[in-house]
Amino acid sequence: MDTAASTDRRPRGRNRRGQGERLREDIIEAATRLLDELGDDQALSMRAVAREVGSAATSVYLHFADRDALVLAVLNRCHDQLTQAVDDAEAASDDPVAQLRARTLVLGEWAYQHPGLYKVLHESSLNRRTDMPFKQQLADRTTAAVQRCMDAGLAPADEAATVALDLRAAVHGAVSMRLHQPGHPWPPLEDQIARFLTKLIGIRS
Structure with missing residues (x-):
């Protein structure tokens, strides 16, 4: 018997004061790892999450009423991390075009690096059953980035929301094709994004 593994997964005792929030964080982190491996929210079980954190399933339900609530917490966390990553990338330049290029590349690379989470975020049945307002927040920020390029005279004046939607659809398509056809000799994502912007x-390139 693997003593180390047994020790790592031994049941938790009663949480000390202030540790309940730590358990909640552990649950979200465990669910994030499992969803990225599974790529399907329906395949995630609360018992599997409990095993991952070394706790009883009842402890998971104390923090999340059901699986959908837990998955939404994971996706909200992903949104927060993506927003921070995009902000950091945009902060590296004052040029609106460089900022748009940087944010688009960050979003594309995140999806490519986290295929399971990407599928849950965009292809799961949860999308048809639950509102995800944070997805609109990311869309609005892309629209604002496109508008800044237009306002600066670096792109032709147009309906920014429509143009941003075209860009997002193109990037998601490029990422999705890579995930579903990994053996194809795809060009660098950065090069494709440069062509999308043009x-x-x-x-102008």
Whole structure:
């Protein structure tokens, strides 16, 4: 018997004062890892999450009423991390085009690096059953980035929301094709995004 593994997964005792929030964080982190491996929210079980954190399933239900609530907490966390990553990337330049390129590349690379979470975020049945307002927040921020390029005269004036939607659809399509056809000799994502900015936004290369 693997003593180390047994020790790692031994049941938790009663939480000390202030440790309940730590358990909640552990649950979200465990569910994030499992969802990224599974790529399907329906395949996630609360018992599997409990085993991952070394706790009883009842402890998971104390923090999350059901699986949907837990998955939404994971996706909200992903949104927060993505937003921070995008902000950091945009902060590296004052040029609106460089900022748009940087944020688009961050979003594309995140999806490519976390295929399971990407599928849950965009392809799961949860999308049809639950509102995810944070997805609109990311969309609005992309629209604002496109608008800044237009306002600066670096892209032709147009309906920014429509142009941003075209860009997002193109990037998601590029990422999805990579995930579903990993053996294809795809060009670098950065090169594709540069072409999207030229052809869809009207930015000169």
